[in-house]
Amino acid sequence: MKTLLIACLAALPVLAAPQQFQLNLDSVAAKSSQHVDVSLNSATLQFAAKFLDADNPDESRVRKLIEGIEGIYVRHYNFKSAGVWTQADLEPIRAQLHGPEWSKIVGSTNAEDGGSTEVWLHLAGNKSIGMAIVATDPKEVTVVNIAGNIDLETLAKLGGHFGVPKVKDPKKEHKED
Amino acid sequence: MDWLEDELRRALARQDAPVGFAERVLARGRREPHGARRWLAAAAMVVVAAGAAGAWRQHQGYEAKREMMLALRLAAAPMHRIQLEVKDITQ
Numbered sequence: 594m595k596t597l598l599i600a601c602l603a604a605l606p607v608l609a610a611p612q613q614f615q616l617n618l619d620s621v622a623a624k625s626s627q628h629v630d631v632s633l634n635s636a637t638l639q640f641a642a643k644f645l646d647a648d649n650p651d652e653s654r655v656r657k658l659i660e661g662i663e664g665i666y667v668r669h670y671n672f673k674s675a676g677v678w679t680q681a682d683l684e685p686i687r688a689q690l691h692g693p694e695w696s697k698i699v700g701s702t703n704a705e706d707g708g709s710t711e712v713w714l715h716l717a718g719n720k721s722i723g724m725a726i727v728a729t730d731p732k733e734v735t736v737v738n739i740a741g742n743i744d745l746e747t748l749a750k751l752g753g754h755f756g757v758p759k760v761k762d763p764k765k766e767h768k769e770d
Numbered sequence: 771m772d773w774l775e776d777e778l779r780r781a782l783a784r785q786d787a788p789v790g791f792a793e794r795v796l797a798r799g800r801r802e803p804h805g806a807r808r809w810l811a812a813a814a815m816v817v818v819a820a821g822a823a824g825a826w827r828q829h830q831g832y833e834a835k836r837e838m839m840l841a842l843r844l845a846a847a848p849m850h851r852i853q854l855e856v857k858d859i860t861q
Contacts, residue, residue, distance in 0.1 A: 631840055633834070633837060637838075640830075641831065642835075644835040655838075655839070658842070659838070659842075665838070665842070665845070666841075667841045701855050708851070712848075712852065737848075745849065748842070748846055748849050749846065749850055749852070749853045751846040
């Protein structure tokens with residue numbers, strides 16, 4: 594009985610959040626020179642949201658963005674040189690994303706810098722309840738898993754607000770010229 | 771008026787204090803300042819503990835916020851890259 598209870602408890606996280614996958618990237622971590630590991634569940638996100646500044650437009654946007662999020666799990670690795678990590682290292686992640694509930698919505702490869710980005714959505718009916726991002730370049734690997742509903746456009750817009758250069762709209766740029 | 775005088779005499783009649791009353795009063799008088807100080811110290815400790823707990827909670831909150839911002843920045847960067855590439859293609 595006790596063993597059964599332990600087995601059920603062990604299986605609980607997997608059953609509780611199907612849109613959350615195992616970020617088993619130990620082989621990548623072992624080769625990296627620097628890594629960032631962030632795991633935030635719903636309670637932590639709600640707690641963190643209390644410390645967002647309502648008068649700051651960027652932070653207000655973040656508050657709105659995280660409303661539907663149940664968890665954010667990020668693994669980011671830096672490597673001293675190219676060729677240290679291989680595509681095989683990411684196979685445990687991709688294998689989980691090849692399940693029928695995951696749909697790849699964007700896959701892009703940049704021939705110039707050798708970078709690639711994949712965005713996957715976990716669909717329940719017509720609704721997206723999870724998201725995965727696998728972004729790589731020769732000296733960097735980032736895997737993101739967001740459980741819950743997220744507004745992709747708002748997330749992309751945040752790119753210009755967190756130290757990442759903002760995308761310049763060519764049309765607006767043309768008008769300004 | 772005799773009955774009133776009798777009543778008053780009975781009510782105001784001298785009575786001896788119970789045994790040990792004076793000692794008890796004096797002992798209590800001696801104890802009281804220490805007791806008050808103890809309560810004051812306990813209250814101060816509660817205030818300090820509450821303040822420390824509040825400060826610790828705030829520290830944890832800002833730490834959680836920092837991690838959340840870092841996670842969103844790392845998630846936003848590839849999305850930004852895709853947006854850039856899509857714009858390049860459609861240009």
